[in-house]
Amino acid sequence: MNINFYSGKRVLITGGLGFIGSNLARRLVEQGAEVTLVDSLIPVYGGNLFNVADIKERLTCNISDVRDPHAMAYLVQGQDYLFNLAGQTSHMDSMANPRADLDINAAAQLTILEACRKENTGVKLVFASTRQLYGKPDYLPVDESHPIRPVDVNGINKLAGEWYHLLYNNVYGIRACALRLTNTYGPAMRVKDARQTFLGIWVRSLIEGNPIKVFGDGKQLRDFNYVDDCVDALLLAGASDVANGKVYNLGSREVINLSDLAEMMVSLGYGGAHELVAFPSERKAIDIGDYYSDFTLISDDLGWVPKVGLREGLEKTVEYYKANRQHYWDTEK
């Protein structure tokens, strides 16, 4: 991909004030894209104005909810690319309030696609899906042919949202693809609590000098992508027509268990410790055991490989939150 591929392109990012959206926005602005962010700034979700404080003069920020069909019908008009990242990400919240999860992760996606069908069939969409919909793996690493078996309401609704995108690609020719993200981490993630990623609350614990709490025996395997690698994948998927109608796993070759991950974080030298705690029963019910991805397909099709090592990524992340904690949890903005 030409490094200025998005120069002059009109790009809409839903969830644009959130973790991945804001990092994507920064890269697009650097390439000279005309970027519009859509974000609801609902406090329990990922949006935070500080995430784009350094680039706010170089983009348009539109506070609205993807569940609002009128706002979406206007906002999709004239866009060349739509990175569709708005979502309810908490597995626990999806069980406690399944209807809100459905409205955001499924119904709003249909609203956005209908808006594109009526107002802008030329747009290219990239949807941020999740490895959550594979459920408890039958085999590892998990490739895109692995059976789909969501273990929580969030997984079911995210899957519906993903498939609406593929359907609109296949039936209406509105170019769309989906990336199934694994655990993504880095600057701008939500660290106030575990709603977006458990790594958020781990980073906060580390910086506050509290022990990192690892559920169960700590042997659960996971893979992680630093946010810059995730942004690379989004940009590649947007730029390539090979991706249209396809679903790609992201992932990492650096597979690690949660105890070792916690130890790695402690070893960064910012203090802290980790301790094993029993699985809360409501989490155990939706736990998936070991997980890591096979991301051969996106490597072959789009040339994507993750570049940032886990230790390096964690270091950058912890440094960021040490410097900026007041914008993420010390003051409730």
Place this chain on the structure above:
Amino acid sequence: MNINFYSGKRVLITGGLGFIGSNLARRLVEQGAEVTLVDSLIPVYGGNLFNVADIKERLTCNISDVRDPHAMAYLVQGQDYLFNLAGQTSHMDSMANPRADLDINAAAQLTILEACRKENTGVKLVFASTRQLYGKPDYLPVDESHPIRPVDVNGINKLAGEWYHLLYNNVYGIRACALRLTNTYGPAMRVKDARQTFLGIWVRSLIEGNPIKVFGDGKQLRDFNYVDDCVDALLLAGASDVANGKVYNLGSREVINLSDLAEMMVSLGYGGAHELVAFPSERKAIDIGDYYSDFTLISDDLGWVPKVGLREGLEKTVEYYKANRQHYWDTEK
């Protein structure tokens, strides 16, 4: 299963005034169950009061919409069984009005399950799902391990609805299972148009002396279940705890292509003819080619096999509509 298994049991049927719901209600009433039907009687869906005219004194009929959380929270209370058959069945309507399809086939299912979680965790649910969610088959016959690949909005939403049931079984222990129905036909099906099954409009054409219109080359293979066989499967699934958390295909060994099916209908002696017509483009976009099911799993687990031959079933069906046409299309009730 004891032939009076449901005697004295309290049974709620959503979509109870529709095609399968009303046939199920009749069987349950004959066994001595206390049956309550829920139906919205929305004209474009399957509900028709005539479907239960012969048994209306022996059951309770509650006109309400499964999208109404307050009505559902009341109605699920005290029920032993919930046959969850309410649905938007038209593939074409799901594309034209995807939000209504989502509200009925996905969101309302979550409403019903939440009602059960809060008001009646002891109920057993049987959900009517569809073979539509397999999409265009990779192999035939299609078993339950076949990849899921919905080709229309209806398939995506039905799948979400199905999975919510399995999830509530697995996470909350609310016993639930799903049957993936193939083409079901028989007395009480909607024949006014093709919204429920193309066989409906074929029966109407035959009786009106109009040619049966077969799309494409007429070589598409399909399997069919007479409604009594489908009701058998529902009753068995409700009565068995082996079924909990499972999904079962229904199907038939009598596989036939659509031209031959039309010929069989014409050969019944009620007149008529059939003609091949080009696929309407909006139907071609969501067509799935050949389909028939492997139903070994439900045969092994629950002892279900379809008993009514296709010719016999068609004969009963056409006779029924010849006798009762004024209740189905001659007068718009």
